[in-house]
Amino acid sequence: MARVLVIGAGGVGTVVVHKMAGLPGVFSDIMLASRTKSKCDAIARKVGGDRIKTAKVDADNVPQLVALIRTFKPDLVVNVALPYQDLTIMDACLETETSYLDTANYEPRDEAKFEYKWQWAYQERFREAGITAILGCGFDPGVTSVFTAYAAKHHFDEIHYLDIVDCNAGDHGKAFATNFNPEINIREVTQKGKYFENGKWVETEPHEIHKPLNYPEIGPKESYLIYHEELESLVKNFPTLKRARFWMTFGQEYLTHLRVIQNIGMAGIEPVMYEGHEIVPIQFLKAVLPNPGDLGENYKGWTSIGCRIRGVREGKEKTYYVYNNCSHEAAYAETGTQAVSYTTGVPAMIGAMMYLKGLWKKPGVFNVEEFDPDPFMEALNQHGLPWHEIHNADLEL
Numbered sequence: 001m002a003r004v005l006v007i008g009a010g011g012v013g014t015v016v017v018h019k020m021a022g023l024p025g026v027f028s029d030i031m032l033a034s035r036t037k038s039k040c041d042a043i044a045r046k047v048g049g050d051r052i053k054t055a056k057v058d059a060d061n062v063p064q065l066v067a068l069i070r071t072f073k074p075d076l077v078v079n080v081a082l083p084y085q086d087l088t089i090m091d092a093c094l095e096t097e098t099s100y101l102d103t104a105n106y107e108p109r110d111e112a113k114f115e116y117k118w119q120w121a122y123q124e125r126f127r128e129a130g131i132t133a134i135l136g137c138g139f140d141p142g143v144t145s146v147f148t149a150y151a152a153k154h155h156f157d158e159i160h161y162l163d164i165v166d167c168n169a170g171d172h173g174k175a176f177a178t179n180f181n182p183e184i185n186i187r188e189v190t191q192k193g194k195y196f197e198n199g200k201w202v203e204t205e206p207h208e209i210h211k212p213l214n215y216p217e218i219g220p221k222e223s224y225l226i227y228h229e230e231l232e233s234l235v236k237n238f239p240t241l242k243r244a245r246f247w248m249t250f251g252q253e254y255l256t257h258l259r260v261i262q263n264i265g266m267a268g269i270e271p272v273m274y275e276g277h278e279i280v281p282i283q284f285l286k287a288v289l290p291n292p293g294d295l296g297e298n299y300k301g302w303t304s305i306g307c308r309i310r311g312v313r314e315g316k317e318k319t320y321y322v323y324n325n326c327s328h329e330a331a332y333a334e335t336g337t338q339a340v341s342y343t344t345g346v347p348a349m350i351g352a353m354m355y356l357k358g359l360w361k362k363p364g365v366f367n368v369e370e371f372d373p374d375p376f377m378e379a380l381n382q383h384g385l386p387w388h389e390i391h392n393a394d395l396e397l
């Protein structure tokens with residue numbers, strides 16, 4: 001029986017509170033707080049049963065967060081607002097000695113650069129306060145990191161090559177839309193590519209390296225090497241890795257729109273003057289693009305995200321592919337959101353459950369692969385994200 005405060009009433013927040021509400025034995029009291037309270041109220045009504053309390057909070061404002069935490073007294077704060085809010089929410093958790101979980105690492109607003117250094121810098125203070133921070137507990141980062149830890153624990157003596165493969169083979173019927181917050185998504189996919197090889201980071205031009213990869217039940221999809229945040233913590237926590245890369249599928253239509261958006265300056269993060277007001281082009285773009293939370297209704301098809309790993313076991317080389325396929329239609333039928341929100345929200349709920357059951361609880365700041373993967377893997381199967389394994393197949397990479 002525990003109290004949990006969820007911050008951020010977007011697509012991911014919707015799934016998190018939906019799934020928590022179904023487990024009253026674990027999450028007895030749930031509060032959803034966000035910048036716009038009416039969004040929290042609408043989600044609470046949809047979940048029903050008076051299970052979700054709601055509140056308004058500006059998560060950029062530490063005193064407001066502290067006041068809310070002191071009033072509601074949660075055992076854990078789950079941050080599914082935006083990466084910009086990570087540090088203010090961590091500050092409020094420190095001040096109130098409350099544990100913390102998120103799904104995306106901190107990113108400064110004025111620089112499209114995500115790194116763990118800002119959050120890892122809280123390590124000593126969280127340890128001294130006796131509270132836990134669980135970082136990056138969505139699907140990628142999150143499940144992909146747990147998949148890697150599970151592979152290293154059960155299937156290899158040493159893992160050497162890791163390729164995380166993220167395919168969205170769904171069709172939402174719109175000319176252009178992003179599957180999660182457009183501002184964060186476009187900042188992520190338009191930056192330079194980067195991967196780790198032989199102890200060094202190698203940078204590429206955006207989308208420079210690509211190849212078709214076969215995804216189970218889906219088939220071949222052009223996959224592009226991009227930089228993704230879990231690579232930074234995985235190469236640190238699995239020092240036997242000789243190479244670690246991340247691949248994501250994009251359709252030609254999506255890439256063409258993205259190129260136009262960039263070329264005309266609409267992906268810019270520097271403010272520009274418009275009719276006497278300062279506006280940030282990418283934030284204006286977000287206002288006119290489809291809301292990712294509303295894509296679910298007509299979304300068809302699957303996501304397929306997994307880890308393709310090569311390493312050694314008892315002196316012999318072997319390969320291992322562990323993945324989950326998630327249906328957009330099934331995610332929508334269950335929670336009213338599409339699979340990208342679903343595959344992020346379910347692991348955040350499971351991570352919260354791991355903490356509250358005392359299975360992932362230790363003072364300090366941790367990435368998810370630093371905890372025991374076994375109970376989390378079991379919970380994925382029970383709560384809507386079943387996974388599959390393929391041993392010794394051609395990884396294509």
Ligand code: NDP
Pocket residue numbers: 007008009010011012013033034035036039057058059060080081082083085103104136137138139140141142179180181182184292293340341343344
């Ligand atoms: P949305 O944009 O749909 O939702 C974000 C919510 O946060 C909105 O309700 C917004 O409120 C709220 N919010 C923003 N700023 C503040 C603030 N200052 N104070 C209070 N609330 C605020 O995003 P998603 O639900 O798609 O994504 C949520 C998080 O999940 C993001 O950090 C994203 O990067 C992460 N993510 C992680 C993935 C993973 O696999 N690890 C995959 C996909 C997403 P309002 O509506 O009022 O503006």
